[in-house]
Amino acid sequence: MIGPINLPSTLDTQPISPIRLLTEGGKLLIEVASSPEKLPSLILGEQVTGRIAERLGNDQLAVLIKNGLFTLNLPKGTPVSGDTLSLRVASLKPELTFVLNDTAQEGASKDSSVEVSLSRTSRYLTDLLRVGDKAERPAKALNLDASQDSPPHLAQAMRKDVQKSGLFYESHLKAWNEGRMPLEDLRQEPQATLTKALADPRHPAGAEARAELGKLVQQQLMTQETQQLPLQGLAWPGQPVSVLIEQDKTDDREGGHGNPEDQAWTTSLSLSLPAMGGLDARLRLVGGSVQVTFLTDSERAGELIREHGRRLEEGLELAGIQLATLVVKHEAPQS
Numbered sequence: 001m002i003g004p005i006n007l008p009s010t011l012d013t014q015p016i017s018p019i020r021l022l023t024e025g026g027k028l029l030i031e032v033a034s035s036p037e038k039l040p041s042l043i044l045g046e047q048v049t050g051r052i053a054e055r056l057g058n059d060q061l062a063v064l065i066k067n068g069l070f071t072l073n074l075p076k077g078t079p080v081s082g083d084t085l086s087l088r089v090a091s092l093k094p095e096l097t098f099v100l101n102d103t104a105q106e107g108a109s110k111d112s113s114v115e116v117s118l119s120r121t122s123r124y125l126t127d128l129l130r131v132g133d134k135a136e137r138p139a140k141a142l143n144l145d146a147s148q149d150s151p152p153h154l155a156q157a158m159r160k161d162v163q164k165s166g167l168f169y170e171s172h173l174k175a176w177n178e179g180r181m182p183l184e185d186l187r188q189e190p191q192a193t194l195t196k197a198l199a200d201p202r203h204p205a206g207a208e209a210r211a212e213l214g215k216l217v218q219q220q221l222m223t224q225e226t227q228q229l230p231l232q233g234l235a236w237p238g239q240p241v242s243v244l245i246e247q248d249k250t251d252d253r254e255g256g257h258g259n260p261e262d263q264a265w266t267t268s269l270s271l272s273l274p275a276m277g278g279l280d281a282r283l284r285l286v287g288g289s290v291q292v293t294f295l296t297d298s299e300r301a302g303e304l305i306r307e308h309g310r311r312l313e314e315g316l317e318l319a320g321i322q323l324a325t326l327v328v329k330h331e332a333p334q335s
């Protein structure tokens with residue numbers, strides 16, 4: 001429980017740092033003390049709502065903005081009521097700053113006090129996010145071998161990596177509770193193993209487990225916000241690959257959301273190959289057909305793809321997928 005916060009009728013008249021005042025209207029600028037490693041999408045002048053996760057003292061607030069945890073520095077003596085802030089993006093560079101809108105103070109009576117109570121769950125999640133934000137975030141590696149393994153084996157390996165990533169742990173808990181998932185599978189996910197270390201606060205791996213859980217929570221929030229699943233790893237030994245899986249954003253507009261078989265999914269792969277240079281492949285899967293687009297750094301790579309396009313089509317047919325379109329584009333790398 002956070003004690004009553006007295007809201008003065010006027011702002012403190014002590015000098016304030018110059019960067020904390022806007023010339024227009026004299027509105028207060030709010031500095032960002034810390035931010036998520038991957039910032040949510042913000043536009044200059046955009047109005048956003050921040051949900052106060054915790055009051056840290058010393059005129060600092062832990063605030064969730066678009067599912068990202070920020071620590072904000074308020075000008076000294078700034079009155080804050082309720083559990084939300086109405087903010088406007090004041091600047092993006094060289095530093096991210098916000099303006100505290102007047103509407104954030106609407107409904108607050110003069111010389112009143114507000115009592116704020118944060119649930120244990122809210123405090124726990126806020127603490128996890130803050131710890132996870134300080135932890136290093138090595139991407140979960142895909143360990144594949146496309147040079148040796150068959151396509152079905154590769155698909156199963158990727159499926160397993162995604163399922164065991166911990167990003168869908170809560171939905172898997174629900175599936176287990178409904179008898180649709182065995183307990184042994186659930187125990188293989190990161191949350192299940194990390195909880196053992198957290199159960200004993202004296203456990204030497206407790207701090208590391210807490211940071212890892214915080215990282216997972218941030219990844220879950222980011223996946224929920226962007227509706228994208230990024231993966232990184234090795235396509236085969238020594239060959240890095242980046243993969244991005246997302247549901248097509250045009251799906252709802254085209255009415256494909258009603259039938260799961262009509263939903264479109266897009267997978268993007270990025271590689272840098274020794275002989276062909278940079279190569280991006282974008283596959284849009286709709287039902288039983290796929291649209292494939294290649295973007296190459298070199299013209300020769302594009303020519304090779306066109307020459308062997310028939311092999312790609314035949315391979316897809318063996319998998320029961322029809323090649324709807326094949327587009328090859330060449331774009332010289334920026335120097």
